[in-house]
Amino acid sequence: MIVITLPDGSSREFDSPVTVEEVARGIGAGLAKAALAGRLTDTEGQTKLVDTSYQIKDSTQLAIVTAKDPDGLDIIRHSTAHLMAYAVQSLFPDAQVTIGPVINNGFYYDFAYDRPFTPEDLKAIENKMAELAAKDEVVVREEWARNDAVDFFRSIGEEYKAEIIAAIPEDQVISLYREGDFIDLCRGPHVPSTGKLKVFKLMSVAGAYWRGNSDNEMLQRIYGTAWATKQEQDAYLHMLEEAEKRDHRRLGRELKLFHFQEEGPGLVFWHPKGWALWQQVEQYMRAVYRDNGYQEVKAPQILDIELWKKTGHWDNYRENMFTTESENRMYGLKPMNCPGHVQIYNAGLHSYRDLPLRLGEFGQCHRNEPSGSLHGMMRVRGFTQDDGHIFCTEDQLLEECAAFTQLLRKVYEDFGFTEVLYKVATRPEKRIGSDESWDKAEAALMQSLQESGCEFEVTPGEGAFYGPKIEYTLKDAIGRHWQCGTIQVDFSMPGRLGAEYVDEHDQRKTPVMLHRAILGSFERFIGILLEHHAGAMPPWLAPIQAVVCCISEGSAAYAKEVTQKLRQSGFRVEADLRGEKINYKVREHSLQKVPYIIVVGDKERDAGLVAVRARGGVNHGNMTLEDFKTRLNEDVAQHRQVLAPESK
Secondary structure, three states: OEEEEOOOOOEEEEOOOEEHHHHHHHHOHHHHHHOOEEEEEOOOOOEEEEOOOOEEOOOEEEEEEOOOOHHHHHHHHHHHHHHHHHHHHHHOOOOEEOOOOEEOOEEEEEEEOOOOOOHHHHHHHHHHHHHHHHOOOEEEEEEEEHHHHHHHHHHOOOHHHHHHHHOOOOOOEEEEEEEOOEEEEOOOOOOOEHHHOOEEEEEEEEEEEHHHOOOOOEEEEEEEEEEOOHHHHHHHHHHHHHHHHHOHHHHHHHOOOEEOOOOOOOOOEEOHHHHHHHHHHHHHHHHHHHHOOEEEOOOOOEEEHHHHHHHOHHHHHHHHOEEEEEOOEEEEEOOOOHHHHHHHHHOOOOEHHHOOEEEEEEEEEEOOOOHHHOEOOOEOOEEEEEEEEEEEOHHHHHHHHHHHHHHHHHHHHHOOOOOEEEEEEOOOOOOOOOHHHHHHHHHHHHHHHHHOOOOOEEEOOOOEOOEOEEEEEEEOOOOOEEEEEEEEEEOOHHHHOOOOEEOOOOOEEOOEEEEEEEEEEHHHHHHHHHHHOOOOOOOOOOOOOEEEEEOOHHHHHHHHHHHHHHHHOOOOEEEEOOOOOHHHHHHHHHHOOOOEEEEEOHHHHHHOEEEEEEOOOEEEEEEEHHHHHHHHHHHHHOOOOOOOOOOO
């Protein structure tokens, strides 16, 4: 007797093996029609996704996967990638198929073909995909011997696919998936038939090296997206359009904030307005340090590699480090701030009464990121972190982690982010430290989130090599997720570097070290801020909070006077005394997304008033300068926007 337990706790009994599709049909015709795959769970809690044609031969737990399930959406995307490869080979029989995985929000497939694919080709491929999907051809799983599969793909001219299969151990059975005239290597599962694939769009084509190695031949990568419903796809495409308008690289140029150039790959050239924005972020975070018990420090940029060997970075991270030599000594340009902070801690003897000791630094780091991965300020080689390290006892660990989460949520809210996602990344395969210390560290992080009332996801194996971490992810104005903050529990590095404290029994103990950052990389966070606010920074952050424009030469002196008084009150204000028409000035500064534009003419001068316009064309009329100061002070104090983010 085969007993199949369903997610609601009910069960079905069968006298002989039964397919996932048959179980679904027994539950209801609607579920059978919607079924894309099955999720089996064994007695140890391990899950496995299988096709609807999979035969269940032993008692198990089963969930029917539909398009509403996240796994179902991945299956749709993976199957759509195969549909795309099917369409490409239907239209371009000489094209060779290589690798095609699911990626965030879509999929891609790499092809070897003798000429570049054009936008017209993409449109033709997409139309062919729709035609093939409409045939509703059954997708069939087949199992082959490894060598038979190699011989088959070589016989049809698919040398790349044959190479992939030849690298698989000979004794393994190979699974292939066939739909109509197309067959491809794949682990699966896939949708039952091509008719399940209704909503998709090809997005772009790019170059990609075979197996990601620049020594290999260049292939063509076609990107696409696929969704369960047209409404979801339309929303995604709208988000992409909005994201393009908000691209921080575009805003950096238009708003004269920063630029990049080939002579400094992965490095930012900050212009005066951009650096003013940077300073507002830094001064805010400096106040956060001060008000929450951190002492600001500064450690060297380069350190002898012997120190990096002690920390474990040299063995685990050397490919990402820049190095230099002087007087027959090799140095590493720091990719992280933590070893320097341990040296500062070790410079004096500490009592348990000194703990927790919180050190903070705006530390400049460099990492040798591959040139192909660099992306504006989102992925750079040189960056500054709001880095901090907390040295504490094991008894203080839980309280420090919980307090950090609360602080981080407040900071994000001040910057305009109200939704935060939490993940606990646990021990990776390549790590230092004992299993016992990892158990303690992981348990502390999870308990701290539970006590803070935060729901969280566990991501196995994604911790740092020296400790597990909580990853804090922001959701921006157009629904994108950005992982920024982190706190990592480290039982290993303090001991490796000789950090100690004297406990209440006069015994030497090793402190626990918490690595923590709220913003992460300043460069990346400012890029996220610009895109979240569409460049329309709230008054407290705006590089220029107000511009005073004179209508005529006769009011220029009054405009200077108003500007000077506002500057003396601590505001970031500029005067526009050019002989341009006032409408031209207002439009220009509006495009620069300045929060307030103050217009003064003869009438305002004679009455001792200012005419105030807010971003977005809002006219507040005339008011005294003191009233405007009060208004701007309130905006700054409340960390609020003048208007909602715009992307015009």
